Amino acid sequence: MPQFTMILVRHGHVEGIKPEKFRGQIDLPLTEKGRRQASVTAEYLSRVSSFEAVYSSPLSRCIDTARSIGAKRHLEPTALPELIDVNYGAWQGRERMAVAREEPSLYQSWMSRPDMTVIPDAESLQLVQIRLVKALQLFRERHDNQTIVVVGHDSSNRVMLLTALDMSLSRYWSLRQDPCGINVITFEGNSCTVDRINETAHLASIPPS
Numbered sequence: 001m002p003q004f005t006m007i008l009v010r011h012g013h014v015e016g017i018k019p020e021k022f023r024g025q026i027d028l029p030l031t032e033k034g035r036r037q038a039s040v041t042a043e044y045l046s047r048v049s050s051f052e053a054v055y056s057s058p059l060s061r062c063i064d065t066a067r068s069i070g071a072k073r074h075l076e077p078t079a080l081p082e083l084i085d086v087n088y089g090a091w092q093g094r095e096r097m098a099v100a101r102e103e104p105s106l107y108q109s110w111m112s113r114p115d116m117t118v119i120p121d122a123e124s125l126q127l128v129q130i131r132l133v134k135a136l137q138l139f140r141e142r143h144d145n146q147t148i149v150v151v152g153h154d155s156s157n158r159v160m161l162l163t164a165l166d167m168s169l170s171r172y173w174s175l176r177q178d179p180c181g182i183n184v185i186t187f188e189g190n191s192c193t194v195d196r197i198n199e200t201a202h203l204a205s206i207p208p209s
Contacts, residue, residue: 011179087123
């Protein structure tokens, strides 16, 4: 039965993770720490995995992480618009705590039921899921019996994992995605197995701050 394996990776560290901002589709570069995380992740994956293609969100933090990983296999990443981060609309670029103070009701709704919350001028999680399903369809058409690396974002990776697990988007906050955390999903026929979620042990040599 045809199958393919997706190694799903979050990009490396960027500004705006702490204190946390709604980064979304703002094109933030990797920090020095983020570049180090990408390099260590690339080394780790080159030792433990074989893969035939690398895909990435079109934002530079993902492209640069993906290039570091792909270089170990002489693979240039393919940027897919479907993998881009959530468009947070009116909240994009703002600090979370500022939004919590200024729009407490809507912010609390986002933190408790993100699947039932519409941020002004923003993209819903349902719309994010639709475009990620399109990306999954493309991967399955192109990469039967292969392994690929996909570099995405905290938010989009959560939605991808929930989709693979056939879980409700209401469980969005139940999954954690750290910078350069690794997830492994194997698809076979109409089913899939999530083998690893948010693996970060390979980053142990990098100081936390």
